[in-house]
Amino acid sequence: MKKILDLLKEEVTEAFVKAGYDEKYGMVTISNRPDLCQYQCNGAMAAAKQYKKAPIMIANEVVAILEKSDSFKEISAINPGFINIILSDSYISKYVNQMREEGHFGYTLEGEPYTIVVDYGGPNVAKPLHVGHLRAAAIGEAVKRIGKFVGHNMIGDVHLGDWGLQMGLIITELKKRQPDLPYFDPDFTGEYPEEAPFTISELEEIYPYASGYSKKHPDYLEEARNATFRLQKGERGYAALWKHICNVSISDLKKNYDRLNIHFELWKGESDAESYIPDLVKYLKDEGYAHYSDGALVVDVKEEGDTKEIPPCMILKSDGSALYNTTDLGTIVERVKLFNPKAIKYVIDKRQDLYFQQVFRCARKAKLVGDDVELTFLGFGTMNGKDGKPFKTRDGGVMRLETMINDVTEAVYQKIIENRDMNEEEARAIAEKVGVAAIKYGDLSNQASKDYIFDLERFTSFEGNTGPYILYTIVRIKSILAKYKELHGELDTELKILPAFSESETALMLQITKFNEMIDVAFKENAPYKVCQFVYELANAFNRFYHENKIVTEEDKDKQASWIALCQYTLDMLNQCIDILAIEAPDRM
Numbered sequence: 001m002k003k004i005l006d007l008l009k010e011e012v013t014e015a016f017v018k019a020g021y022d023e024k025y026g027m028v029t030i031s032n033r034p035d036l037c038q039y040q041c042n043g044a045m046a047a048a049k050q051y052k053k054a055p056i057m058i059a060n061e062v063v064a065i066l067e068k069s070d071s072f073k074e075i076s077a078i079n080p081g082f083i084n085i086i087l088s089d090s091y092i093s094k095y096v097n098q099m100r101e102e103g104h105f106g107y108t109l110e111g112e113p114y115t116i117v118v119d120y121g122g123p124n125v126a127k128p129l130h131v132g133h134l135r136a137a138a139i140g141e142a143v144k145r146i147g148k149f150v151g152h153n154m155i156g157d158v159h160l161g162d163w164g165l166q167m168g169l170i171i172t173e174l175k176k177r178q179p180d181l182p183y184f185d186p187d188f189t190g191e192y193p194e195e196a197p198f199t200i201s202e203l204e205e206i207y208p209y210a211s212g213y214s215k216k217h218p219d220y221l222e223e224a225r226n227a228t229f230r231l232q233k234g235e236r237g238y239a240a241l242w243k244h245i246c247n248v249s250i251s252d253l254k255k256n257y258d259r260l261n262i263h264f265e266l267w268k269g270e271s272d273a274e275s276y277i278p279d280l281v282k283y284l285k286d287e288g289y290a291h292y293s294d295g296a297l298v299v300d301v302k303e304e305g306d307t308k309e310i311p312p313c314m315i316l317k318s319d320g321s322a323l324y325n326t327t328d329l330g331t332i333v334e335r336v337k338l339f340n341p342k343a344i345k346y347v348i349d350k351r352q353d354l355y356f357q358q359v360f361r362c363a364r365k366a367k368l369v370g371d372d373v374e375l376t377f378l379g380f381g382t383m384n385g386k387d388g389k390p391f392k393t394r395d396g397g398v399m400r401l402e403t404m405i406n407d408v409t410e411a412v413y414q415k416i417i418e419n420r421d422m423n424e425e426e427a428r429a430i431a432e433k434v435g436v437a438a439i440k441y442g443d444l445s446n447q448a449s450k451d452y453i454f455d456l457e458r459f460t461s462f463e464g465n466t467g468p469y470i471l472y473t474i475v476r477i478k479s480i481l482a483k484y485k486e487l488h489g490e491l492d493t494e495l496k497i498l499p500a501f502s503e504s505e506t507a508l509m510l511q512i513t514k515f516n517e518m519i520d521v522a523f524k525e526n527a528p529y530k531v532c533q534f535v536y537e538l539a540n541a542f543n544r545f546y547h548e549n550k551i552v553t554e555e556d557k558d559k560q561a562s563w564i565a566l567c568q569y570t571l572d573m574l575n576q577c578i579d580i581l582a583i584e585a586p587d588r589m
């Protein structure tokens, strides 16, 4: 359905035209002085120049026309020529009822839906997830769900780091430790065992060990390079071992992502690009996009007007091996071929910004994607500790994501058990949901590109702009509705919401009407923090309304029924918002 801003623009524009002015002056915006009005139009100021008239005169003429409309509780011309708008309560409640009738919280997609691939997560096989992986996962999942809500076909791809030297290192170390495994026997022609020759914890020990060892032992490094090469050339035993490494890793990664309520449509990885690389390289050479420079194959991606040096995009190293760039370009080719997306969005640490500029430019220059395909890099900032430096463990190591989730859920558990009469099992289950919400909301409520400070106290607080506060509000509404049901039976979902009886109720309804506008902006700007901002304001508006009214004991039955309908709709909207943020609410807390 039409957004309020658009409806107002139509009505105000019509008034401008009626008063003899151009239609372009009827733009309406959300008021930047909410203490004075809800919406405003500044068109009279601009019109003044064209019509050589005092802006206040124009504003007055337009207001004189609009005053007759029952859309407004108050509409006034304010010096030097602003038009301040306050909607009538019946207008607002009517709009809210219409939203309820039409469904989807009053949002309709303009234009056709299309396919968008979101590349997020980006974990590396055989390495545990660390806190740095939280952001990619949380933001990417929300970006994907925002797109899905507005109606597009969203495909989330985890894009595993499952190729390259780390694989060769693990294989080399395994060979050293267990040389008798059939994978290393070139004459072995039988079936390889189904069971992996290591557990996830062994794998997580092997990789850093091998990596450290290779730095001090050039021969070992050489062997690992060679193993990587042989793997990439498809050697049977190595390929089988690689499959084990991926499988063991992926089931562990899934466990962690599930806990965070993050779900990928695709579990593809860098290795999937491999089969596209030979043709890609040939194409880049044949079409003259790539050339050799110091033995390496590169594509120049400098452009006129660059203010900083953008180095060429390297396709092959001088030893002929592919790089991170090559897999990303191969992946673009694959995505275009399999999904024909209208956009590919990359949710990745912003330190990879320059790298992606090179990749995108190369993809465009070589026409790997059509001109109408949008390639977006959504670079996120770092999660820092209270000292302003990247978040670390107490002894300065990289903190595992699992450890952080455990710490936070434990802190929430302590709070719950101290304040509530609840059994251990229930308290644990609630703490898990609230803890995960605290972490994710703490992350998502910041503009993605900015760094932020991980603050356990603040994130787990039940007050302020936090996940627990939002969940607490949801739980509160659930309990109001349950109490109402106990006293009066099932609530009638067809019931209309009446025009507001008080100012706090107006404010709550007005906030509700802004959902469709908000989600549109959140989608266009790839900005989950806008959803957080909205949901926080919605929770605040609800709590104010709640504190000013005795909903369950109200004696005027019509009033009460309307309030209950409003509670229910607020709850539905809060639930929709947290679902978009991939956060789950408990039934009580």
Ligand code: ARG
Pocket: 119, 121, 122, 123, 124, 159, 160, 161, 328, 346, 348
């Ligand atoms: N695995 C990479 C890393 O750890 C991130 C992958 C990001 N996605 C991509 N398409 N390059 O840095």
